Amino acid sequence: MKTRTKQYKQRVDAALATPKLQQALHQFGDAYLLAREKAFEGFDFEQLRADVAQMKDCVLVDRQQLQEQFIANAEAAGARVFLAKTAEDANRYIADLVRERGVRLVVKSKSMASEEIHLNRAIEKTGAKALETDLGEWIIQLAGQRPSHMVMPAIHMFKEEVAELFSKQTGREEPAEIEHLVQVAREQLRQGYLEADMGISGANLAIAETGGIALVTNEGNARLATTLPKIHVALVGIEKLVPTLEDAARVLQVLPRNATGQQLTSYVSWIRGAVPCDGKAKELHIVLLDNGRGALAESDKCRDALRCIKCGACANVCPVYQSVGGHVFGHIYIGAIGIILTAFYHGLDKAAELVRACIGCRACVSVCPSRIDLEGIILHLRETLGDEEGVGAAKSLVFRKVLRNRALFHTLLRTAAKLQKPVTRGERTIRHLPLFFNSLTEWRSLPAIADKPLRDTFAAIPQQIGKPQYTVAFFAGCLNDFVYPEMGESLVKVLNRLGVRVTFPKKQNCCGVPALYSGDRETATELARQNVEALLAGSPDFIVTTCPTCTMALQRDFVDQLKDNPAWAARAEELSAKTIDVARLIHQYLDAGDVLGEVAEKVTYHDSCHLKRGAGVWQEPRALLEQSGRELVEMAHADRCCGFGGSYSFSSHPEIARRILDDKLHDIEQSGATCVAMDCPGCLLQIAGGLDNRRSKVRARHTIELLAESVGKG
């Protein structure tokens, strides 16, 4: 293992050992979602974010012209504009200014761009003092730390720690009462504004039409820092450019709502040009920062990240962030967007561990106010890393030599089924693995590989059906095929009763997601070809799946992987169009009403990440479960990831996966249900394993199994 990876694991372990932080971040995540929902009441979030995305995409195309327009207007209003290609350029310009003007004290309002370039260090090298005035920034400046959240920099700290820092500053014992501590900050920082020779701010918007900037803040420190000192330096990332004041309003409509659940922040300050200051014109410098943004704009696969308006929401809803915090799941910028920005602003090496720590649940994508496919971009970075650093020798060998060779892969799985006998003790569940494998089962029992995979038994399943309404090919996926073959029997039973004949194309292979998610795109593409060939062979009406990750591979990834190959592109499109999740197939195309018999059971439903946020399926299984007479009770955070994530929970980050699973099990048990349903064999492996490990009375089942039970009674 790389030293870097080892050190990262140590930091993960340390973070996981501080439950107080996790508790705070979980509470924050819950409160955030409620506040956000309320703030968007009466607004169409999808429309608002589509508008922001479209506007930002236009900015990307016209960026050169808009930048020139902004500079011309800003200069006409008396500002001096400096284009900084790199962090060093920006630091040098500002440090030179500090020296030339004899500045002794700089007051700063919160600016992530200044964190990005380590501006404070550059200022302090000149002998001047940089004083952070945003409360959170000041706290972490006193603590000698960096922000752990883009909007709330000191979210990881507690009032007792703040009181200690403030006491050192004032020389008195400051009680750990929040209101008092806020007052201390007010008093301590007030003199700073009055004495400072320079104020430094960031900007949330740079408006080409006016040459002005806008600052979106709550505390009022930005107003003071841009008013009292005679020099104002605004450090502005070039991605903050918007064409017009209408476009600025578009951002303002979503930014506070999505960042903090506010309709609007306490202050929005629109500053254009050298405004009056102490009877003269203020000296205004605008430093436009590139520092990797230009390179990001040139990257086909990643450039959408420049749409980001820095609301921080992707962290707020992220189960990994909630488990380990922003110091571990971030570099300077944190959360999902932080991973991408780190890769471009600070280097792929700095982002490597973060890229792998994303579990891929797409919770961030669903709340992003600029509609950035954060997970998609992170996956791409993982591929790039795979190309640069390799995907790990052992993994690489498995992907290239084994996965691509279906016969070998399946022989190995069959062999594994026999080899596991001593630990399974003839049961279907592995509760304890010996030696160092033990860590895999200490928090989650594992299902055994079935004696016979579905592919071997499928032909023997009786299909009692006269004239079928549809013929569907079943794509089982590895887990359904080799671990849960009975799920396939349930599927046949239910679909037969609904007039559907099911076939099992034997040449189907792994969907390729494990390879793709590990950064081996070549293997994934080879698997896409094998599966397109196998699944379209019998010209089925649909290709039906029980695993949403496989669904996304068939529906989305194959199309992308084969789009440049003329021989395959159209066939991949055809497969995509015919692929459907079994719950949606039944709900949308078949009438299950007369077939499902009543089962008296209280069931709660777990939304699988790729089913809800990938395939858009979440109402269908719920409707079917209710049709089967079951009482559906919603658990809290039903659509929060269970922590499975494929190899994430086995090899790369089992300790984080375990923490996320604990949350899920807690929510399941709190729901009062006796059964938890889901539509993903991966989630089932994780959740059933966790419940079994706890000896819970709640049973976990795939929806198709519950429907099969019900069909039996119909």
Add this chain to the structure above:
Amino acid sequence: MNETNLIRTFCDAAEAVGAEILRPAGSEQALGMIRELATGPVALPAFPSGERLGLAAGLAGLGIELLTGDLRAGAAAAALGITGVNFALAATGTLVLESTPEPIRLASTLPERHVALLDPKKIIPDLVAATPLLRQFHQQQPQNYLAYITGPSRTADIERVLTIGVHGPKELYILLLEGLSDDPLEM
């Protein structure tokens, strides 16, 4: 939205973010309300509607110590700052202050209390409706400092607990007074 609804929406939204709405019957009562709030010197920058109202003379007549002119030296010691309002946004309870003159900024940032005089006729629906006015300011003047103010200064930076009054005013009073001005470009 008609005028009554705009006013109601504005008041609800402003109160929801912690501003206090005062509705004096006339200018005399308005002066009285300000006197109640003025526990010390009052920072009073010049603005047209305030001058028409005779604020300076009226407050001085009530025995209030006024800080006027260049407020850089004095505003930090003021108990209260008074400004007008150019116009307001109903949906969010937001005041829009054309604050290019420095004293307007100082009076609305440094003291712990900010009293803003708003003519209810100048309440418009929302952010989107404000944009054309914002553009007019930009066309009128070569430099601008325009401020949207929504409630008092706030933070949640310690343990995410909402706390009012960090660096800006701890209290925001909005005096709704008819007949101040009907021009949104004028304060």
